[in-house]
Amino acid sequence: MIKKIILILTALIFTITPLFILVPSASAVSDYDQAYRTIGVEDMSIEMNNYGSNNLSCDEFFIGLNWSDFIQDEDNWRQKTQTYYDFRDNFNDAINNDGAWGVTKRSPSSGYEYITIFFSKESYTHNLNWFYNPITEAQTVNLNNVYTGGIYFTNYLTGSGTNCKPVLSVNSANPNPGAVLVSNNSNAWNFFIHGYNPNYPVDYEGELVQEEAPTPKTNIYPRFSYSINQQGQVTVHYLSSNLIQNPQSIDCTMPAVGAYNLRVSFYKGSTLLQTRDIDCTEPIFDFQTDGLGDYSIEMEYINAPDLELPPPYLYQPLFPLEGYNPVKSIVNFSYIGFIVSGSNTQPQADCTAGSGVNSCDVQNEFNDCDWADFGCHLSNFIIQLQIWVFNMLYAVFGITPNQIPQIEQIFSFELDTHGLTSVVTAPLSVFNNLISSSYTCSPLNLPLPNLDNKNIVLPCLTPIYEDHFSSGFVMYQTIITGIAFYYVTVNLLRHFKELTDPKKDSIEVIKL
Amino acid sequence: MIESIFLVIFNTVLNFLVGIIRLILLPIDALIQAWIPDLSNGLTAIGDLIVIMTQTIGWAISAAGIPSSVVALIASYWIFVVTVPVSVWFIKLVLKWYKALRG
Numbered sequence: 001m002i003k004k005i006i007l008i009l010t011a012l013i014f015t016i017t018p019l020f021i022l023v024p025s026a027s028a029v030s031d032y033d034q035a036y037r038t039i040g041v042e043d044m045s046i047e048m049n050n051y052g053s054n055n056l057s058c059d060e061f062f063i064g065l066n067w068s069d070f071i072q073d074e075d076n077w078r079q080k081t082q083t084y085y086d087f088r089d090n091f092n093d094a095i096n097n098d099g100a101w102g103v104t105k106r107s108p109s110s111g112y113e114y115i116t117i118f119f120s121k122e123s124y125t126h127n128l129n130w131f132y133n134p135i136t137e138a139q140t141v142n143l144n145n146v147y148t149g150g151i152y153f154t155n156y157l158t159g160s161g162t163n164c165k166p167v168l169s170v171n172s173a174n175p176n177p178g179a180v181l182v183s184n185n186s187n188a189w190n191f192f193i194h195g196y197n198p199n200y201p202v203d204y205e206g207e208l209v210q211e212e213a214p215t216p217k218t219n220i221y222p223r224f225s226y227s228i229n230q231q232g233q234v235t236v237h238y239l240s241s242n243l244i245q246n247p248q249s250i251d252c253t254m255p256a257v258g259a260y261n262l263r264v265s266f267y268k269g270s271t272l273l274q275t276r277d278i279d280c281t282e283p284i285f286d287f288q289t290d291g292l293g294d295y296s297i298e299m300e301y302i303n304a305p306d307l308e309l310p311p312p313y314l315y316q317p318l319f320p321l322e323g324y325n326p327v328k329s330i331v332n333f334s335y336i337g338f339i340v341s342g343s344n345t346q347p348q349a350d351c352t353a354g355s356g357v358n359s360c361d362v363q364n365e366f367n368d369c370d371w372a373d374f375g376c377h378l379s380n381f382i383i384q385l386q387i388w389v390f391n392m393l394y395a396v397f398g399i400t401p402n403q404i405p406q407i408e409q410i411f412s413f414e415l416d417t418h419g420l421t422s423v424v425t426a427p428l429s430v431f432n433n434l435i436s437s438s439y440t441c442s443p444l445n446l447p448l449p450n451l452d453n454k455n456i457v458l459p460c461l462t463p464i465y466e467d468h469f470s471s472g473f474v475m476y477q478t479i480i481t482g483i484a485f486y487y488v489t490v491n492l493l494r495h496f497k498e499l500t501d502p503k504k505d506s507i508e509v510i511k512l
Numbered sequence: 513m514i515e516s517i518f519l520v521i522f523n524t525v526l527n528f529l530v531g532i533i534r535l536i537l538l539p540i541d542a543l544i545q546a547w548i549p550d551l552s553n554g555l556t557a558i559g560d561l562i563v564i565m566t567q568t569i570g571w572a573i574s575a576a577g578i579p580s581s582v583v584a585l586i587a588s589y590w591i592f593v594v595t596v597p598v599s600v601w602f603i604k605l606v607l608k609w610y611k612a613l614r615g
Contacts, residue, residue, distance in 0.1 A: 492589065
């Protein structure tokens with residue numbers, strides 16, 4: 001019996017195992033599927049961060065679709081030698097006479113990037129060549145008989161210095177017998193390769209070759225405007241995006257637009273003062289400036305919902321991720337007292353003047369006066385004087401316009417006082433509170449020294465007196481009331497007497 | 513009615529006094545705060561101490577067993593003292609000017 005079971009199990013194992021080995025999996029890939037990688041136009045840029053022993057660094061240089069124009073301009077060449085002129089002529093010959101060409105971005109080691117330009121003339125065979133190395137598992141796409149040039153930062157080519165000017169560097173005016181377009185074991189991304197037969201390997205299921213330069217995504221950016229009052233309070237108005245024409249009509253309960261989708265950041269210089277996530281239900285919001293200085297407001301779409309709005313909501317979707325590129329809208333302005341001068345960083349920001357809001361244009365509070373209009377000149381003079389006073393206050397005392405209290409606040413007890421003023425006005429505050437009947441008894445909590453969170457609590461004593469000495473306490477209070485009444489009556493009479501004297505004009509004062 | 517009028521006059525006088533003091537001391541305080549911030553903090557602490565001390569007044573009145581009606585009576589008396597003479601003085605002043613201009 002046991003033998004039979006073992007035999008059946010063995011037969012099953014030998015029957016099933018070949019099935020796993022021989023039947024190809026539905027998700028199987030060819031040996032070339034990882035070779036080709038591509039990027040979009042928004043990634044067509046190079047930068048350098050602390051590269052090499054000299055820690056070379058350069059800010060991002062975005063070339064986008066301008067790589068071809070870059071080659072044409074001699075000012076972008078590393079050298080103006082015959083090699084470069086021949087390179088340019090051959091390139092123009094290739095693109096004008098059915099040649100083939102393409103662009104790849106490379107980052108062979110951490111810290112630096114460059115762009116390689118390939119082209120082949122009409123007389124060459126334009127096939128992509130796919131290779132697979134079973135030992136290293138490298139998957140490569142190669143080009144034969146191809147001219148190559150690169151766009152590098154100058155200091156990368158020289159190995160030192162701070163010259164970050166991007167230049168075209170060409171080693172040879174002759175074609176290279178073989179060059180790597182992309183490879184799975186190197187950091188290279190093909191932007192596109194035009195005019196080549198992709199020549200895909202059998203069973204290829206990898207990324208398709210990008211045969212044309214990708215169309216740039218449409219920038220979508222929030223439109224807003226701002227206004228600023230004399231206290232330095234900035235009010236930002238979200239208007240719409242450059243693609244949505246009628247934001248006020250969007251039903252904010254729709255899931256596509258109900259989620260938080262806008263982020264507003266408020267900077268002083270490079271310091272982030274405040275950031276807020278908002279949706280279209282909140283088109284107006286305020287920021288408070290932190291004194292005089294240079295500010296910027298940035299607004300961007302975040303958490304882009306990739307949803308289509310169904311009928312009857314026939315508005316354009318907020319922005320489907322495909323085809324749209326969210327771009328920040330930025331406005332810079334300087335707050336110098338009453339005057340706000342500013343500029344938007346077009347094309348991202350698109351401030352529009354509207355009712356109750358100001359445009360992003362320079363806001364000049366000075367009037368444009370006719371030479372004989374003295375009232376107008378006087379008005380400008382007063383504005384100038386106000387600016388001067390504000391600047392003086394800031395320079396000498398460090399007081400910013402938003403720290404200057406309103407006149408009604410000065411003549412009240414609402415304002416928090418400090419320094420000498422707090423000492424001098426303390427008795428007046430006491431008196432004010434006394435008159436306002438705010439001195440009702442509350443138990444005293446006295447913290448005990450050297451004991452954390454331990455207090456002595458002294459309860460109000462009147463209820464205790466009433467409980468324990470009810471009749472005696474009533475008698476005591478009656479006597480006190482009588483004395484107070486006597487004191488008040490006598491003094492009132494004296495005052496009435498004085499008031500009836502028409503020649504006496506002294507005024508009683510409180511000795512603080 | 514009359515008491516509330518006096519209360520308004522009294523509050524106005526107090527607010528006026530506080531405002532004048534603030535205006536006079538504003539540049540001095542700003543200078544101290546800008547150039548000797550430690551002194552400014554020290555003065556503020558003294559003011560805060562006075563405020564904290566005054567928070568015990570309610571408890572002290574209760575401990576002394578003084579009825580709230582007495583406190584209200586004394587407060588009203590002082591409002592009367594500091595407001596009515598001012599009003600009368602002002603009326604007398606107007607009458608004086610009237611007589612002077614007339615005669």
